[in-house]
Every structure is written in C-alpha cells, then in structure tokens.
Amino acid sequence: MPQSRIMRSEGQRDSSLYVCAPLNALVAGIYEENIHLDEIINHGDFGIGTFDDLDGEMVIVDRAVYQLATDGCAIKIAEPIMTPYAAVTFFNPTIQADLDHETQYIRFLEWLNSLLPSPNIFYAIRIDGEFSRVRAHSVPRQANYRPMAEVEAEQRSFSFENIQGTLAGIYTPDFMSSLSFPGHHLHFLSSDLQSGGHLVSCTPRRARARIQLIHRLELNMPMTRDYLKLNFHGDLGNNRNQPEK
Amino acid sequence: MPQSRIMRSEGQRDSSLYVCAPLNALVAGIYEENIHLDEIINHGDFGIGTFDDLDGEMVIVDRAVYQLATDGCAIKIAEPIMTPYAAVTFFNPTIQADLDHETQYIRFLEWLNSLLPSPNIFYAIRIDGEFSRVRAHSVPRQANYRPMAEVEAEQRSFSFENIQGTLAGIYTPDFMSSLSFPGHHLHFLSSDLQSGGHLVSCTPRRARARIQLIHRLELNMPMTRDYLKLNFHGDLGNNRNQPEK
Numbered sequence: 001m002p003q004s005r006i007m008r009s010e011g012q013r014d015s016s017l018y019v020c021a022p023l024n025a026l027v028a029g030i031y032e033e034n035i036h037l038d039e040i041i042n043h044g045d046f047g048i049g050t051f052d053d054l055d056g057e058m059v060i061v062d063r064a065v066y067q068l069a070t071d072g073c074a075i076k077i078a079e080p081i082m083t084p085y086a087a088v089t090f091f092n093p094t095i096q097a098d099l100d101h102e103t104q105y106i107r108f109l110e111w112l113n114s115l116l117p118s119p120n121i122f123y124a125i126r127i128d129g130e131f132s133r134v135r136a137h138s139v140p141r142q143a144n145y146r147p148m149a150e151v152e153a154e155q156r157s158f159s160f161e162n163i164q165g166t167l168a169g170i171y172t173p174d175f176m177s178s179l180s181f182p183g184h185h186l187h188f189l190s191s192d193l194q195s196g197g198h199l200v201s202c203t204p205r206r207a208r209a210r211i212q213l214i215h216r217l218e219l220n221m222p223m224t225r226d227y228l229k230l231n232f233h234g235d236l237g238n239n240r241n242q243p244e245k
Numbered sequence: 246m247p248q249s250r251i252m253r254s255e256g257q258r259d260s261s262l263y264v265c266a267p268l269n270a271l272v273a274g275i276y277e278e279n280i281h282l283d284e285i286i287n288h289g290d291f292g293i294g295t296f297d298d299l300d301g302e303m304v305i306v307d308r309a310v311y312q313l314a315t316d317g318c319a320i321k322i323a324e325p326i327m328t329p330y331a332a333v334t335f336f337n338p339t340i341q342a343d344l345d346h347e348t349q350y351i352r353f354l355e356w357l358n359s360l361l362p363s364p365n366i367f368y369a370i371r372i373d374g375e376f377s378r379v380r381a382h383s384v385p386r387q388a389n390y391r392p393m394a395e396v397e398a399e400q401r402s403f404s405f406e407n408i409q410g411t412l413a414g415i416y417t418p419d420f421m422s423s424l425s426f427p428g429h430h431l432h433f434l435s436s437d438l439q440s441g442g443h444l445v446s447c448t449p450r451r452a453r454a455r456i457q458l459i460h461r462l463e464l465n466m467p468m469t470r471d472y473l474k475l476n477f478h479g480d481l482g483n484n485r486n487q488p489e490k
Contacts, residue, residue: 022420022421024420117473118472118473118474119477120466120472120473120475120477121466121468121473122466173477174477175267175269175423175477176267176423176424178420178421179421213468215465215466215467215468216463216464216465216466217462217463217464217466218461218462218463219461219462219464220460220461221365221366221367221460221461221462222460223366223460227363227365228362228363228365228366229363230365232364232365232418232419232420
C-alpha cells in the first residue's frame, strides 16, 4: 500500500479543469488558435500546454509560465504570448504521498496510478523530487496545418542526470482522449528553473506527489475559421484526424 | 439557401452547455446518479435528459421540466426529482429560420444541418411548428445497471398526427459522443403540454427554428461509487461500455 494521506477536502468542491481547445484540433495540425495566455491564467495557476506554432512545451507552476525548448532550456514567459492548447486548474491537492527510494519508471507509474481513486475523473498531479535521470523531449517551431504525426518525428529528446525538479501535469480519462491527452501528461521543470521538457521517462530517488481530484471540465471551442471548418475523423487514440481540404 | 437571419449576437459570448454526467455512464447502465433537478435548473432553462431509473424522457422548455412517459403523455414536474443525465443551457438563440411547406424528415434534417455553421461546436435547437406527423418514443422505468442496448428493445413508440408543438434539444459534435448524444438529440412537446417523447421522425408543415451556438462545455463527473468504479471500454459509437463486475 502506498503511504498517502488526505491533506484536506474543502478544495475539492469547485475543482475544475479548463481546456482552451479540444486536443483533436492540435493533433489535426491547428497550431495557431491565438488564445491569449491571460485567458489561460485566468482559469488556473497550474497546468500544461504548448504555444502558437507548436513552439516548445508549456508548463505552468505556481502561476509562472515556462517555455521548454528543444535544447532542454526553460524560459520564463513574461510578455503576452498566445497558445493553441493548454489545460489548467487552480492547484489545490487533497492527496499526498512520498516515495523514499530509487524507483524505475514503470514502478513509479504504478505507484502514481495506485494513488488515483478512479480512472474516470481528471487529476492535477505535481511531483517534487530528486531524480537520478529524467528523459524529456520538446518540439521545434512548426508551420501551421502540418499533421502532428509528422511533427513527432522531429521531436528532440534530451536527458538530465542527478537533478532536482518538479513534474507537473494532468491525468485524463481515456474516453476523453479527443479533448485532452489521455493518461498521464507530465512536463518537467528543474528546481533552478533553467531546464525542462515533456516527460518521456524518469528514475526518481525520492519524491513527494500531490494530487488534486478534478470532477469538472470546462472545455472551450475556438470560434476560428480553422476550428469551425476542421473535418474530424476520429480522436487521438486512432490518429485519423485530418484537416479539411 | 435557407431563409435565415442572425437575431442578435450578444448572447453568444457566455453560451455554455452543462452536462451533469458523461453520457457513457448512462449507456453503461448507471441509471441512478441522484443529481437533483435544482442543480440542473441552476445551469439552464432549456435542454433534455432523463430521470433516475431511466423513468421517461425529460424536456426542459422555458424553465419548465416535463416527463415524457411511454404512453406519450407529458407530465409537468413540480416536486424535487433526480436525474442521472441531463444537458442544459440558458436558451439564447442567434439564428432563426422558417420552413413554410410540408417537408419530409430527411429534407427537414438537411434544412436543419444547413443552418449550422460548423459540425464542431454544440448547438441548442428549438423548433416550434405544425406537424403532419411526429413519431416519438420513450422508455419504461428500468432497474439500475441494465445495459442500455437491452433497454432500447423495450422502448415504446407512438405517433401524433396534425399536431402543434416544440422540438427542443442539443446538437453534439461526433468526437464528443462519449459525453453527450452525437448529432441531433431532440425531444417533442405538444403545444397543449399534454404529449411528447424522444423524436424518431417528423413531417413539419411549417416551422420556425431558433438556434444557439455553444462553444463552451461544462461537464460534471459524478463523485459516486458507481461512476468512479465504472470500467469504460469505449463510447456510444461502438457500444462497448460495460460496468465493472
């Protein structure tokens, strides 16, 4: 049994995940939705996403927004910037658990899953710890409309050894894979705020997980021509999305 | 081209659809979620749904809630009552169009679809008119956990001839079929408020359609044991949902 405890419960009531556009649109290659970061921050102080033109990975921790580039560098975003996809909440965890020994990635995921009471709701997950190794990737800036399956071939991977940092992200039930990445979607940010990326795998030495149950989704659908004219043929699970000719 | 006009646009900004539980849960046979009707009415004055134990079809028009029984009778609901599934909004249409001649169902649907600017957002749809014929159905009260595919065999169909009334309902994009019935989901209520049901087909003689664009979804996930323990294997499209043994 994992060592976990309930931290408090009052935050659970109005816990809500805000998704600024269905993920399907991004997967189909709509990399510009021009949603202002202010709009995102108004709906949460914690979460993940990307930037217009798929220009790196986004992580939002403690209301600060970081851009994680293909060289593994983190840049704190201060100026107004726009996004086609982000999922955020006001972080208010109610479950906490500690890991106190070096743990391989597959066991780490099992431990994480054992902390979730159900696969049928969303969770915001934050893990602070020391890692023997973190493997991550990011994407280079893209032309709009290029299918994500092609873009993924250009992702750059990198590793960090013996690093302290935070994994921040969202768990999404499988049956909502057209709206938000299904399963665990975690981005890494180092404690010195200089490095990070989309988590591929990690080996934590010690870690504290804090988890927020989220049973309410607020989904925005962009009122842009690109979105309204998109011809969806499926969801992320079967990768059959195609923009309309 | 359909005769349509934009009525007004200010209502569009905060137009939101509230769904009190993912449809998948209902399809899998969770017919009791005990969500109070007050909770539903707080999120909208217009919409569709059902009642605990799948006890008839629900239609909400002008903030009044009607239960549509298997004999085709409509009963106005006054007392507190509970539901496992409802989808509602505050009705604020921005598109209006008139049909002025008798129209077969397939042509009526084509006309309706021609009024929707995109298949990728939700719509609230209200059609008031005179109908040569309306074919509808409803479901008898069910034991909890019986898969909906079995229940559907027990639906009772009925027809109304030369009747005035209202079709009220929601259009849902296909890629959100795990959350809300995909496509047009319309319930009929006669003008005298005595009859109604889930629309199967109709032949309008004249009709006025009013349509509200909805680009924001608020989805609630029930924090009940039944919902949290449900084992989803798919969505409505492939009918592979099964409650966990």
